[in-house]
Amino acid sequence: MITFEGVTKRYAGGTVAVADLDLEVPNGEITVFVGPSGCGKTTSLRMINRMIDPTEGRILLNGVDVATVDPPTLRRGIGYVIQQAGLFPHRKIVDNVATVPHLLRWDKRKARERAMELLELVGLDPGLAGRYPFQLSGGQQQRVGVARALAADPPVLLMDEPFSAVDPIVRTSLQDELLRLQSELRKTIVFVTHDIDEAIKLGDRIAVFKVGGHLAQVAGPATLLADPADDFVREFLGRDRGIRRLSLVTAGEVRLRDDNLIAERTDVVEARDRDAPWLLVLDKDSRPRGWARTSELPAAGTMAEAALTPYHGFGRDDSLRGALDAAVLSVTGLAVALDGDGRAVGTVSREDLLGGLHG
Amino acid sequence: MNFLLDFLANPENWSGPYGIPQRVLEHLEFSGLALLLAALIALPVGMLVGYTGRGAVIAVVSANAARALPTLGLVVLVVLLFGVGTTAPVLIPLVALAVPPILVNTYEGVRGADADLQDAAVGMGMTGPQVLFRVCVPVAMPLILLGMRTAAVQVVATATVAAFVGLGGLGRFIIDGLQTRDFSSTVGGAVLVAVLALAVQGAFVAAQRLLVSPGVRGQVG
Numbered sequence: 001m002i003t004f005e006g007v008t009k010r011y012a013g014g015t016v017a018v019a020d021l022d023l024e025v026p027n028g029e030i031t032v033f034v035g036p037s038g039c040g041k042t043t044s045l046r047m048i049n050r051m052i053d054p055t056e057g058r059i060l061l062n063g064v065d066v067a068t069v070d071p072p073t074l075r076r077g078i079g080y081v082i083q084q085a086g087l088f089p090h091r092k093i094v095d096n097v098a099t100v101p102h103l104l105r106w107d108k109r110k111a112r113e114r115a116m117e118l119l120e121l122v123g124l125d126p127g128l129a130g131r132y133p134f135q136l137s138g139g140q141q142q143r144v145g146v147a148r149a150l151a152a153d154p155p156v157l158l159m160d161e162p163f164s165a166v167d168p169i170v171r172t173s174l175q176d177e178l179l180r181l182q183s184e185l186r187k188t189i190v191f192v193t194h195d196i197d198e199a200i201k202l203g204d205r206i207a208v209f210k211v212g213g214h215l216a217q218v219a220g221p222a223t224l225l226a227d228p229a230d231d232f233v234r235e236f237l238g239r240d241r242g243i244r245r246l247s248l249v250t251a252g253e254v255r256l257r258d259d260n261l262i263a264e265r266t267d268v269v270e271a272r273d274r275d276a277p278w279l280l281v282l283d284k285d286s287r288p289r290g291w292a293r294t295s296e297l298p299a300a301g302t303m304a305e306a307a308l309t310p311y312h313g314f315g316r317d318d319s320l321r322g323a324l325d326a327a328v329l330s331v332t333g334l335a336v337a338l339d340g341d342g343r344a345v346g347t348v349s350r351e352d353l354l355g356g357l358h359g
Numbered sequence: 360m361n362f363l364l365d366f367l368a369n370p371e372n373w374s375g376p377y378g379i380p381q382r383v384l385e386h387l388e389f390s391g392l393a394l395l396l397a398a399l400i401a402l403p404v405g406m407l408v409g410y411t412g413r414g415a416v417i418a419v420v421s422a423n424a425a426r427a428l429p430t431l432g433l434v435v436l437v438v439l440l441f442g443v444g445t446t447a448p449v450l451i452p453l454v455a456l457a458v459p460p461i462l463v464n465t466y467e468g469v470r471g472a473d474a475d476l477q478d479a480a481v482g483m484g485m486t487g488p489q490v491l492f493r494v495c496v497p498v499a500m501p502l503i504l505l506g507m508r509t510a511a512v513q514v515v516a517t518a519t520v521a522a523f524v525g526l527g528g529l530g531r532f533i534i535d536g537l538q539t540r541d542f543s544s545t546v547g548g549a550v551l552v553a554v555l556a557l558a559v560q561g562a563f564v565a566a567q568r569l570l571v572s573p574g575v576r577g578q579v580g
Contacts, residue, residue, distance in 0.1 A: 051482055076484030086479025090497040090572035100483050132574030148483070158482075 001027050002048060002156065002188065007057035009043050009213070017043040018213035021057070025205075027155075028186040032203035034193055035236070040213030041192045045158055048190065049078045061156070076100055079149030079157035079187070083165050085141040087133040093119070093144055094129035100152040111151075118147040123177055139170035143177070150185075159191045163198070175201055196237055200225070200244060208233050222248045246321035251314055254323065254353060256337050256346025264289065264304040268297045278332040281308060286343040288313065291332050313338040316345075324353050366532075366547030377531070379551065385527035386555065389449050389518045394511050396450065397457030402503070405465025409499070410491045418466060422459040430456055434520050449521040456517055457510035464506025468499025500571045508563035515556045519548075529555065 002025035009018040018040040025031045033041035046052045047059055050071045059066050066074055087096050094115045095102075101111035119126050122143040133141055142162060149157055163171045175198065182189065193199055199206050200221040208216040208224070210232050217229035225245040228234040234241075260276040264283055271279060272294060281289045281303050290308030298305050312326035313336040326335035327350045335353070337345045366372060372379050401422075408418045433452035441447045472495040480490045496503070522530030532548025535541070 049482060051478070072484045072486050074484075075482055080479065080482035082475060082479055082482070084475045086473075086475045088476065088480075088494060088497075089574045090500075091574065103484055103489070132572070134574060134577055145479075 001025065001060075001062060002190065003060040004044070005058050005060065007044070007047065007054045007059060009040070009047065009052065010055045016213055018047070018054070021213070021215055023207060023215060023218065025188065025190055027062075027188045029204035030182060030189040030191055030202050031205045031207060032191045032193060032199040033207050033209060034196055034199040034203075035209030035216075036211060037194060039209035039211050041194075041207075041209045042160055043213070044209070045160055045190055045192045048156075049075045049080060049158060072103075076103055076152065077154050077156075079152075079154045081142075081145050081149045081157070081159040081162045083161045085133075085138075085145035085162075087141055087144055087148075089133050091132075092129065093131050093133070093136070096133065096144055097147045097151050099148055100154075104152055114151060115147070118150055119144075121150070121181065122147045137170075138166045139174060142166060142170075142174055146178070146181075150187075155188055157187045157189045159189060161192055161194070164193065164195065171198075178202065197244070200248070208236060210236075243321065246324055247319040249320040250316070251318050251320050251323040251337070251353075252316045254320070254337075254348050256348050258346040260334075260347055261344055262292075262303055264302060266303050268299075268301055268303060268306070271297060271303055278334065279303070280311060280334075280336060280344060280347060281306060282344055288336055288338075288344045291330070291334075311336045313342075313344075315340070320353060323348065324350065327353060362543040362546040363550055365543040369543075372547070382527060382529050382531060383551070383555065385521075386515070386518055386529045386552075389446070389453065389521055389526070389528055390511070390514045390559075392446075393450050393453030393514050393518070394457055394507070397454045397461055397510060397514075398507065400454070401458045401461035401506075402465055405462045405503075405506075406469050406491060406496065409466040409469030410487075410495060412470070415466065415470070419463060422462045425455050426459045428452075428455055430517055431520060431523070434523060438524050443525055446526065448524045449518065449526055452520065453514050453518060457514050460509040460513070461503075461506040464502045464509075465499065468502030468506075469495045471502075472498045497572060498575060500575060501567070504563060504567050504570060508560060511559050511563060512556050515559050516552060519552055 004021045004023040007018055007021040008016065010016050021040075021044060033044055035041050043052055047054050048061070048066065050066055050069075053067065088099070094112060097115035097118055098111040101114055106114070116126055116129060119129060124140060124143050124147070128136065128140065133144070136144065145162065149159075163174045166174065179202065191202055203221055205218060205220055206224050207218045210216045217224065217233050219227075222245065224233070225237060225241045225248065228237055228241075237244075260274065260279050261282055262271055262274070262279045264281050271292075274294065277294055278291045279294055281292050283289055288311050291311055292303060292306035292308055296307065309331060312329045314323040314326045315338055323335050323337075327333060327348065333350050334347045336347050339345050375381070404418060408414050430452045433455060434448050437448040437451050469491070476494055476498065477490055480494045485493065518528055519530030519533055521528040522534040529548050529552050532544045532551070536544030536546075536548060
């Protein structure tokens with residue numbers, strides 16, 4: 001646990017970067033510091049490993065005041081990842097990753113083995129170990145940066161806008177990779193970003209800073225989107241925070257209807273009796289084939305002969321946003337819930353999806 | 360051209376205490392010693408000033424002022440101060456000549472080491488000297504070597520002044536040739552100095568390959 005107790009950073013000339021910050025960063029979670037530039041988020045992060053010392057107040061790392069620890073010793077026990085990766089250009093990738101183990105005077109072979117292990121962990125080809133940083137893409141360099149921070153297995157990881165210099169596609173994959181790593185490693189991560197979407201995607205908890213170094217709100221992503229503390233937070237979250245909230249709720253909880261599912265061998269006469277404008281026709285394995293409009297069914301025969309309109313499905317693990325997307329895409333206004341084997345479980349309308357959000 | 364052939368073809372010029380091999384050795388001895396002394400002064404000062412940023416103005420201004428000193432005038436001045444018969448009249452001006460390029464390049468190289476790089480190094484728990492020697496200096500190595508090379512070439516070319524104050528080196532051929540109107544000696548000496556300077560330049564280019572990481576050179580192999 002990292003605890004900020006009344007921490008203020010004032011620069012000569014009177015500029016206040018961080019003002020009387022009280023904050024707890026719980027162990028084993030990702031806490032995101034987010035806010036516009038000049039809000040003190042990076043300064044706050046850098047005070048944890050004493051790259052900057054506070055003017056007032058103190059910071060405790062698992063109960064120990066960091067000001068009492070020799071800075072290099074403190075920093076060797078805390079992983080540190082920065083924006084441009086900051087890899088050492090004169091060192092091979094493997095030696096970059098082994099930087100902290102070398103500083104801690106690990107046995108050379110052990111340090112090397114650990115570095116190779118980490119390259120694999122962050123999803124890099126171990127064949128890159130002998131390359132130099134300039135031979136790697138920006139995304140690969142950033143992965144090396146993460147591997148380097150993890151090398152000595154520190155319990156705490158500080159990440160200062162680590163993904164903001166790469167293109168959006170690479171950024172998304174790096175974010176997914178971080179979440180995957182975190183589900184295995186359970187580190188205490190402090191992550192600084194100015195990108196609210198990144199904060200919502202990665203954060204277990206989000207601390208929103210406003211200019212002048214004041215903490216505006218600390219909350220989980222769902223609470224933050226549903227219940228912003230003030231106008232500043234509301235504005236910072238942006239106009240589409242309602243839609244974004246949908247991506248935080250899984251679709252597994254929505255109530256489904258199944259009275260509009262129909263097997264293709266069913267007779268059309270029986271089908272017409274169903275009280276539904278659209279019927280989802282299923283094959284013999286219960287997999288959906290498409291929608292049939294009840295008013296346009298053939299005069300006789302089975303449902304297999306009905307004209308079909310494409311359906312759009314979602315999985316139980318998808319977000320509400322994914323389910324809503326499927327419902328919006330379909331002319332029927334209905335999304336089809338599928339189980340892991342592609343069988344239809346039920347359907348849900350746009351209205352019911354949105355209703356579930358407030359229920 | 361004939362002067363040069365006469366000079367090189369004369370077997371007397373190839374042996375004994377006044378022969379070419381001996382003069383080349385003397386020349387390299389003055390030059391090497393001057394370069395070593397200059398490096399011992401300029402490298403630490405350049406690194407320290409570049410890394411801390413303190414005293415940068417003083418260091419660079421005095422280094423550039425030293426560049427403006429006329430070497431021959433300095434030789435005469437040191438002779439007046441120390442008398443003939445020591446190597447000081449040669450070494451002091453040569454050191455004064457070699458310090459500025461080494462100091463300025465080292466300073467610029469270390470100072471120019473990327474701020475992100477230093478931030479990462481400090482943030483991972485390197486101490487000040489570790490950041491300087493494990494990160495800044497290796498990254499600055501191409502510039503540092505360039506400074507050393509510039510200094511070395513200048514020193515080798517200028518070490519001919521040793522002859523003015525009765526010392527050896529390749530300058531002897533030039534001075535003695537002028538005084539005895541033996542122009543083949545003068546031309547030969549001048550050409551030898553030029554060749555030696557080029558050889559030194561070549562040696563530094565080779566050293567560059569050994570001392571600069573392929574990662575910094577930006578090419579592998």
